[in-house]
Amino acid sequence: MSDFQEQKEVLTTGEVAKICNVAARTVSKWFDKGDIEGYRIPGSKDRRIPKSSLIKFMKQHGIPLDGLMTGTTRVLVVESDVATRDTLLKVLGDNTGYELRGCENTFVAGIECERFAPHVVLLDTSLPGGAEIVQAMQANDDRTTDFIAVCGRTADPRNETYLRKGYAGCIRKPFTVRQVIDAIEDCTSIIN
Template identity: 50%
Template sequence: MPKQKDILTTGEVAKICNVAPRTVSKWFDSGQLKGYRIPGSKDRRIPLTALIKFMKQHQIPLDGLQSGKTRVLLVDEVSETVEVLKKMLVEQAGYEVDLAHSGFSAGVECEKFRPHVILIDLHLGDVSGEDVLKLVRENPDLQMSKVIAVSGKLTEGQASALTTAGFDGFLRKPFHVKQVIDIVEEATALVY
């Protein structure tokens, strides 16, 4: 297990708190979040101890501190597929990965796991992928979560219409693990 860092960037703090990097900058600039600027630069650094104190004061869940890794929730009814994909994403990309095998369990896992990226099969038996997307978009705690639709049954037109419907991307089955890593990295790319 890698050693936890003592000093964090605003991007790392944003990932841990599941907020935009600009929000962290505002916390810093207003004096709410203690830290320092790099001399000769506008870059900010936040000591881990100051971040923990800030998170406790503002009732921000501390579970993001456990890893600081990108959290990915895989939602698919085919358990063999997601089990293999989970193993590959953990080993090859170092992600923290959780699984859900239905739309209902996806909603429960979103609340507990606070994923950065949700890869959801659009053809779940109990709840549609669109319904899970709606739940995520309506939850203020999940506003930074990116939702990627997964399907092997859609035409090109239907697939491109998904971004209009609010999805952050689309992945066509079957896919390679590298494609999954690429789309997760693209979805979580932070602009400073």
């Protein structure tokens, strides 16, 4: 977490979801059922949860409190080209506070999705099994992972093909660091 987030006393459902490693809609259900205390922003549907209520909830339900300290965005880079993968990991590591991991195929990506529980997966669309891993992760209601398609120059310029397949976004090679960071930020900026 950034210094700013560590000092925040009130959190969004998206921030609570990252801390507890669940989907934002799961946090909304907890809130709506009264399982976790908070309030709605007047004139809005947005929910806010005081940090003290979150800690109480986590203790009651046996959720490890270490998530409060490690609420950083976790990104998994799945790229078959070693140079591209290593460059992405280095550049993202140098320019963000993300927790990063990388792998070269969708089999290892499936294992890493279970172990690492990434918030965002940058997935090379040329790899076999990509569509299946996206579908499998989407079938899990409690999973918070968004997928960003990393595709070649000949891909659908409007991204519609990938959005229909369940990807949250698409970046086309060659891409800039800013494009990658913006795509990740778009996935993680859920505020409800």
